[in-house]
Amino acid sequence: xxxxxxxxxxxxxxxxxxxxxxxxxxxxxxxxxxxxxxxxxxxxxxxxxxxxxxxxxxxxxxxxxxxxxxxxxxxxxxxxxxxxxxxxxxxxxxxxxxxxxxxxxxxxxxxxxxxxxxxxxxxxxxxxxxxxxxxxxxxxxxxxxxxxxxxxxxxxxxxxxxxxxxxxxxxxxxxxxxxxxxxxxxxxxxxxxxxxxxxxxxxxxxxxxxxxxxxxxxxxxxxxxxxxxxxxxxxxxxxxxxxxxxxxxxxxxxxxxxxxxxxxxxxxxxxxxxxxxxxxxxxxxxxxxxxxxxxxxxxxxxxxxxxxxxxxxxxxxxxxxxxxxxxxxxxxxxxxxxxxxxxxxxxxxxx
Amino acid sequence: xxxxxxxxxxxxxxxxxxxxxxxxxxxxxxxxxxxxxxxxxxxxxxxxxxxxxxxxxxxxxxxxxxxxxxxxxxxxxxxxxxxxxxxxxxxxxxxxxxxxxxxxxxxxxxxxxxxxxxxxxxxxxxxxxxxxxxxxxxxxxxxxxxxxxxxxxxxxxxxxxxxxxxxxxxxxxxxxxxxxxxxxxxxxxxxxxxxxxxxxxxxxxxxxxxxxxxxxxxxxxxxxxxxxxxxxxxxxxxxxxxxxxxxxxxxxxxxxxxxxxxxxxxxxxxxxxxxxxxxxxxxxxxxxxxxxxxxxxxxxxxxxxxxxxxxxxxxxxxxxxxxxxxxxxxxxxxxxxxxxxxxxxxxxxxx
Numbered sequence: 001x002x003x004x005x006x007x008x009x010x011x012x013x014x015x016x017x018x019x020x021x022x023x024x025x026x027x028x029x030x031x032x033x034x035x036x037x038x039x040x041x042x043x044x045x046x047x048x049x050x051x052x053x054x055x056x057x058x059x060x061x062x063x064x065x066x067x068x069x070x071x072x073x074x075x076x077x078x079x080x081x082x083x084x085x086x087x088x089x090x091x092x093x094x095x096x097x098x099x100x101x102x103x104x105x106x107x108x109x110x111x112x113x114x115x116x117x118x119x120x121x122x123x124x125x126x127x128x129x130x131x132x133x134x135x136x137x138x139x140x141x142x143x144x145x146x147x148x149x150x151x152x153x154x155x156x157x158x159x160x161x162x163x164x165x166x167x168x169x170x171x172x173x174x175x176x177x178x179x180x181x182x183x184x185x186x187x188x189x190x191x192x193x194x195x196x197x198x199x200x201x202x203x204x205x206x207x208x209x210x211x212x213x214x215x216x217x218x219x220x221x222x223x224x225x226x227x228x229x230x231x232x233x234x235x236x237x238x239x240x241x242x243x244x245x246x247x248x249x250x251x252x253x254x255x256x257x258x259x260x261x262x263x264x265x266x267x268x269x270x271x272x273x274x275x276x277x278x279x280x281x282x283x284x285x286x287x288x289x290x291x292x293x294x295x296x297x298x299x300x301x302x303x304x305x306x307x308x309x310x311x312x313x314x315x316x317x318x319x320x321x322x323x324x325x326x327x328x329x330x331x332x333x334x335x336x337x338x339x340x341x342x343x344x345x346x347x348x349x350x351x
Numbered sequence: 352x353x354x355x356x357x358x359x360x361x362x363x364x365x366x367x368x369x370x371x372x373x374x375x376x377x378x379x380x381x382x383x384x385x386x387x388x389x390x391x392x393x394x395x396x397x398x399x400x401x402x403x404x405x406x407x408x409x410x411x412x413x414x415x416x417x418x419x420x421x422x423x424x425x426x427x428x429x430x431x432x433x434x435x436x437x438x439x440x441x442x443x444x445x446x447x448x449x450x451x452x453x454x455x456x457x458x459x460x461x462x463x464x465x466x467x468x469x470x471x472x473x474x475x476x477x478x479x480x481x482x483x484x485x486x487x488x489x490x491x492x493x494x495x496x497x498x499x500x501x502x503x504x505x506x507x508x509x510x511x512x513x514x515x516x517x518x519x520x521x522x523x524x525x526x527x528x529x530x531x532x533x534x535x536x537x538x539x540x541x542x543x544x545x546x547x548x549x550x551x552x553x554x555x556x557x558x559x560x561x562x563x564x565x566x567x568x569x570x571x572x573x574x575x576x577x578x579x580x581x582x583x584x585x586x587x588x589x590x591x592x593x594x595x596x597x598x599x600x601x602x603x604x605x606x607x608x609x610x611x612x613x614x615x616x617x618x619x620x621x622x623x624x625x626x627x628x629x630x631x632x633x634x635x636x637x638x639x640x641x642x643x644x645x646x647x648x649x650x651x652x653x654x655x656x657x658x659x660x661x662x663x664x665x666x667x668x669x670x671x672x673x674x675x676x677x678x679x680x681x682x683x684x685x686x687x688x689x690x691x692x693x694x695x696x697x698x699x700x701x702x
Contacts, residue, residue, distance in 0.1 A: 029405050031391035034592055040382035042585050042647075054380050234393050234641055234670040238593050241385055290585050290647055296393075299641060299667040306666070306691065314665045315657070316650040319585040340657065 039242060042319050048331035053291075053319050057244045060251030070163040070259065073252065074133040081138035088141065088329050092148035096140065102180035104173040105158035109143045115151035117346050121189045122181060123147075124217075125156045126174050126205075128196030128323060130226075130256035132162040142195060142223070142326050149335050150342030152191075155181075159201070166262035167271060170197075171204050178205060179214055187215035188350035193341065195287075195323045196246075196294070197260075199225025203273035203301070206281055216282050218349035221341045223287045224294040224322050225301055227274040229257035229266040233296030239321075243293040246322035274301060278308035283348040285313045285341055289320025311348065315340055390593060393670050399682035404642075404670050408595045411602030421514040421610065424603065425484040432489035439492065439680050443499035447491065453531035455524040456509035460494045466502035468697050472540045473532060474498075475568075476507045477525050477556075479547030479674060481577075481607035483513040493546060493574070493677050500686050501693030503542075506532075510552070517613035518622055521548075522555050529556060530565055538566035539701035544692065546638075546674045547597075547645070548611075550576025554624035554652070557632055567633050569700035572692045574638045575645040575673050576652055578625040580608035580617040584647030590672075594644040597673035625652060629659035634699040636664045636692055640671025662699065666691055 041054045064070040089096060093112040100106065109125075123146055127139030135158060143156035159173035181190055194202045199222035209216045236249045246253065261271055269276030274297070284305055288298035295316070305312035317325055317333050325337040392405045415421040440447060444463040451457070460476075474497055478490030486509060494507035510524035532541055545553045550573035560567045587600045597604065612622055620627030625648070635656055639649035646667070656663035668676055668684050676688040 029392065031389055031405075032408075032595075034388055034390050036387035037385055037588065037591060038382055039385050039585075039588050041380065042583070044583060054382075057383075232393070232395060234390075237388065237390050238589065238642065240388060242589050244383075290650060291589065295667075296641055296669050300669050303666070303668070303687070307687070314667065315654070316646075316665065316667065317654070318647050318651050336654070336658070 045319060046332045048328050049320070049333050052324050052327060052331065053244070053321075055244055057241065057247050060247035060253075062252045063255055064252065067163050070132055074129070074135060074161065074163060077129070077133045078136065078138040081134070081141065082136065084327075085137050085141050085144060088144050092144060092329055094144045094147045096137070101155070102176040104177050106177060107137070107140050107143065107156040107158065109140060109147040109154040109156055111147040111151050113151055114153060117351055118150070118152040120185075120351060121152060121191065121345075121349060122185050123150070123152050123154045123191045123193065123345070124174075124178060124181065125154055126159065126192070126194035126198035126201040127156065128194065128198045128223075128226075129161070130253055131167075131170055131197045131260040132256045135161050142193070142198070145326060145329065145334060145338045146193065146341070148329070149338035150345070152342070162256065162259045162262075167260050167264060170260075171201060171208065171270065174201050174205055175208055178217075182215060186350060188218040190217045191219050191221070191345045191349055192217045193221035193223075195223030195225070195326060197226050199223055200227060200273060203227060203276070204270050207269055207273060207276045210277070210280060216280070219283045219285075219345050220281075221285045221287070221344065222298070222301065223326065224292050224298055225273075225286065226294065227297045227301045228272040229261060230272065233294065233300065235296040236293050239291055239293045239295065242291050243321040244291070245324050245327075246293050249293060274304065278305050278310055281305060281308065281310045283311040283344070285315070285344040287315050287317075287325065287337055287341070289317040289322070289324055291319055291321045292324075294322055313344055396670060397683045399679050400671070400684050403675050403678060403682065404595070404672075406595055408592065408598050411598035411604075413603045414606055415603065418514050421483055425480070425486060425512065425514060428480070428484045429487065429489040432485070432492065433487065435678075436488050436492050436495060439495050443495060443680055445495045445498045447488070452506070453527040455528050457528060458488065458491050458494065458507040458509065460491060460498040460505040460507055462498040462502050464502055465504060468702055469501070469503040471536075471702060472503060472542065472696075472700060473536050474501070474503050474505045474542045474544065474696070475525075475529060475532065476505050477510065477543070477545035477549035477552040478507065479545065479549045479574075479577075480512070481604055482518075482521055482548045482611040483607045486512050493544070493549070496677060496680065496685060496689045497544065497692070499680070500689035501696065503693070513607065513610045513613075518611050518615060521611075522552060522559065522621065525552050525556055526559055529568075533566060537701060539569040541568045542570050542572070542696045542700055543568045544572035544574075546574030546576070546677060548577050550574055551578060551624060554578060554627070555621050558620055558624060558627045561628070561631060567631070570634045570636075570696050571632075572636045572638070572695065573649070573652065574677065575643050575649055576624075576637065577645065578648045578652045579623040580612060581623065584645065584651065586647040587644050590642055590644045590646065593642050594672040595642070596675050596678075597644050600644060625655065629656050629661055632656060632659065632661045634662040634695070636666070636695040638666050638668075638676065638688055638692070640668045640673070640675055642670055642672045643675075645673055664695055
């Protein structure tokens, strides 16, 4: 009896194991349907991060029809962002001073104490915001976090956004400030960083440096970098609506890509750095989260850097969405992310 | 007119931006509903990887009721795995020799050429398979890839699986072979690696070494490591059914966890190493994919290693599911993953 049953089950289980599964989820060359599901908030997050992860999805399905509406969108987002950065500065003890360098607006961000290893270093921050939002103080958030947790001087670049002028205005502004800095600071003592569009600008700056022959920064840091303006990257699909911060590529992000490119080919490496040549890039640290819609763009950039022989590190935070490790200065993950970035910079830059 | 329209839109857009979004996707402290969607196969993958990613989901909803059925499941999976490893060995020119070390079965895997830096090194591989499958030659897959792409001697440990004996049998076998090796090879010349359950065993070996006072390996490599037997990790939800290889925790993986633990607390660090103390761990490289249901467990282990001051690198492959970079020796990602692991080992081990 036992033997018979054993043989019967063996055959059944073997057939089950050997046959390709097609019944439940028909798979094709094109792709597959993924059923809807309930996504719980993980219970092993810090309280601060739990609040971020449990937050409702942000507004994303906005399609500005003209420059005026883009400016309104940026202003609307800016109101809250400015309040947040002011509270952040106060809490972390970071001083701000508006300035103009090479004709480009910027903010000098200075922490209470500068680490000994950073005395002679300067860090340049390019803010995110799809090349169209984040102007003014609103764009200084990550600069403040780097100044505080990295204990370093940071210059946050208030570049022209697409509603003022499309590509190459933003990049030109970033390059202008960087080249001005080069006159007094050795490149190996300059670190450049930014997230989302700011990560794209950081990589484009390096590509511009390779093209125009100016010295490259000592190291760079890229958070959820927007390395391809097009909807390439698997997590634009798998993390669509899972990411509660950027939410979806198909909202204003897509429109902002079109606005910035202004008719140019998205595959131009100065717009979408993933199509550029990464050989000779400075050491880079990349940051993302498992719910980030840009996780794929981040890991693709990381792999291509490694394939190009570049020293590149990757850190990915559990359950965090697009740039969510830059939002709450009290979240342990925020400190952890920026301390790790600062450590990476320190290990690869000249003193 | 323009001014009036402007003001009207401003108010509307501002209201939109400032109000929390609750209409479309009601968010609660517990979590949110994610709508179903069509997941396309990315079009920028290598043809070999495209085939892996486009494959139908594997069988997962199997719940063996007794040891016999577990053995049948393992045998069913083993039939194809053995054929695959034989083809892999032939293609890559790796010789296999069954052996017994310290009373434990193992396979010696030898490539055509051993790299100069690896002449005096030995690599120990613990196979995956939820502690219950992968016995015999079926478990040698990653050992073959490491031998070939890392050009190194590999010992693949054929430890007892849960259908023979539950925890601590598998770990005891791995520890026995490792300690036998220590008699003739300095620990700094031994690298240990494994994926899924093999990653869990690798970490548990290190924890055992810290507890019992034997020398720790020079470096370790962890692929999609199973660091918590429980369903913790956000990607068990976000990548459920997205991962076409392991597919879901709620299939036989969960049952296998119960079988292995055999009544013990899942939070015992020897079963779920994420709950262990990682200070003093050897340098570690961790590998995962954006579709891997174990991506969260991988990044959580990576973060905890970094928090503990351990040198730890992370590589994540676009669109790949659980251990999918170990399946096709012709996929560029497979070579890339193992060459990166070999480079990491080389940079951190004694010659």
